[in-house]
Structure formats: C-alpha cells, structure tokens
Amino acid sequence: MKPAFDLSEYQRRLDLVRKSMSEQDLDALVIGDPANMNWLTGFDAWSFYVPQVMLVLHDHAPVWLGRQMDAGAVYLTTYLSEESVRPYSEDLVQRDDVHPMEAIGDEIRKFDLSGKRVGFESDTYFFSFKAVERLQSTLSEVHWQDADRLVNWCRLIKSDAEVEVMRVAAQIASNVQQVAREHIAPGVRQCDLVAKILEAGTSGINGSGGDLPALCPLVMAGEAAATAHPMWTDIPFEKNQTVALELGGAHKRYNAGLARTFQLGSGPQKVYDTANAVTEGLESVLETIRPGVTAGDVHTAWQKVLNRYGLVKESRIGYGIGVGYSPDWGEHTISLRANDLTVLEKNMTLHVMLGMWMDGWGIEFSETVAVTDSGVDCLTDFPRSVIDVL
Known part of the structure; x- marks a missing residue:
C-alpha cells in the first residue's frame, strides 16, 4: 500500500491548513473528522x-493519536514518521471508568501547548460530546477555540490531481447506473438490485478499483x-412503478454522486412533465x-425554471463533494x-442534485461536476432523461 497522492500534494494541503490556522490565530488544531484526516x-x-x-x-508534522x-x-497510508504516531493502549477501549481521550490529552500535553489557542472541530459525526469534554477537561490549561469546518473549507478547491481522482469516481458512478439500468425490472427485489450496484461499485472501472461510497445506494x-x-x-x-436511484462511485475515498429516474412500464404523463x-x-x-458566480446565482437559474412550471422545491440543489466516509459524502461547505x-x-x-418528491412517486436527476476556467465539466455521464424499462 501507499498514500493516494505524492508527498508534495499533502504538503500543499498542510500549508493551506496552517495558513487558515494563522488567520484564526490558532497555535494547534485537533481534527476529529476522518475525511479531514484522510485529506490532510x-x-x-x-x-x-x-x-x-x-x-x-x-512546527511539527501532523500527529495521529488513536x-x-x-x-x-x-504507516501504510501516510508519509508520517514514527514520531507522528501516538497510540493509546487497547485496555482503554469502551470502558465506563476511563476514556481514551484522557490518554490522548496527556500525549498532546507533551507538545507544550499550555496557554496556547487550540482549535477543535465541534460538529463532526465521530467526535462525540463526551470525547470533546474529556479531552478539554484533561487539557484545561489550553485555550480551546471552535474551529469547526476549518479543514473542510481548505478542501473546497481541488488540485488538478484531485479532480482526476474525482473523474475516476464519476466514471464508476456512471457505470453503476448502467448496471442498475440493466438489472432493474418488475419482480426484482430492491436488495438484489443493490447487490449488483455494490458489486459494480467496488469492482471499479478500467483497472481502477472502487471504494464503498460514503452514501449508501438510495432507492426511491x-x-x-x-x-x-x-x-x-x-x-x-412493481410494474408501472416510477423509481429514482441515487447512486455513487468512490475511488481513493473521493466520491461522485449520480441520480436518475426509471419508469418500469407505462407511467403517468405528470412523471414525464x-x-x-x-x-x-x-x-x-x-x-x-462558472468562476465568479455565486452559489446563490446558480440556485436562481434553477428557481426561474421552477417558477415557469409552477413547481416548488424548498431544499438546496447541490453541495461540495469530495473525500468522504459514511454517513455523508458532502464536504459541509458550499451549498447551492x-x-x-x-x-x-x-x-x-x-x-448538483435536483429532486422532486411527490405522493407515491419521485423524480431525481443529478450530476457531479467540476468548475473549469470558463464553465463546468460534467464528470458523470449518463442519459439525462427518464429511463423507460419496458
């Protein structure tokens, strides 16, 4: 095994994070989000x-404590040396009388952060209230600062190397939708279709293997x-059923989403309209x-079309996507x-995720895209219409 990118790419990312830390006057940052750890x-x-x-x-390479x-x-997946690996003992796992964050706090203390400003991620799935509380009480001598999503925003603009990995993930997602198209039919159980979807996603495409997407296949x-x-x-x-599938592909933990709608037999005209x-x-x-427009401008373009058709959609229509672990592939930054x-x-x-969920049926179409110098590159590739399965 080896890291997904060259050392220079990870150094570029570390420089971005340190710059953002300096802008927030932080002496150190504690990351709890596994996607941010992976990206960094x-x-x-x-x-x-x-x-x-x-x-x-x-003034020190990132330090993993786990x-x-x-x-x-x-050692298998990063360029970090032995001095950056600080494990806690196995006898601390899942006990009521002690918590691993106390040992992690004692280890962090060795970096002489007393009186310093230390940022932490306050709203991430795998950094629980108890974990944060135990860490902060152990290191009560530091000044804790909420630095939630600091790393997430550093991730927003990808390097060219990242975009190419995203392109592979999108190719996998496109192939997964094609596999779904080939196997969906009245009488087929949802779970059996998902088995085909998961097989195609993990097999990958053109010699590039797939990972588990951070979002499971969604069958509407x-x-x-x-x-x-x-x-x-x-x-x-069932026969004559309208089915929306939100599927994904992942490569080197980078995710791409792709949603499409299938009509199993005849469907009402309102579905096609x-x-x-x-x-x-x-x-x-x-x-x-395109560069220079705002996320709100993009939403306005969508809303103008909806207004003309007399339709209403209250939720956002897209978000940043990239590195992700379950349960979510969104980057928690930009929202359209x-x-x-x-x-x-x-x-x-x-x-870019557009869906209309009605009473007993729904429509979904989405694409994973990259912003280019002058417009957009649609990374996913699949027919952009209701797929009739006759």
Missing part, C-alpha cells in the same frame, strides 16, 4: 468508531418515493456554473441555495 495526510482505516484525532501544529491496533494503518420506489433518503428493502419493484422541468432546470444550472454567497472558483467539485 492520506490516513485511511475503518477506525473512526473509536476515539482518534489528528493534531496539527505549525487506538493501538490501528496505528499500523498510519413506491411509497418510499415520497421521501429523499429511504433505505432499500427486500420488496420487489415533471422530469422535463427538472432536466431543463439542470441544464440551466450547468450553463450558469438562494442565500449562499460563496463565489465559485476553478476546481471546485459539486454534486
């Missing part, structure tokens, strides 16, 4: 179900089509995306919504 150093392991953090300093049995993954069929994020079941698809409105809105959005003033720049990657 390459660290890749299914170890985030127990306490672990990455410590970023201005469970002893997972320390080997640091029957009554479940009235909501946006249902789990698959063992219920068979709504799909025409959504795809027209998608085309308008893609024509609007009316009040987001973030200015688009070259090499931002977005999941």
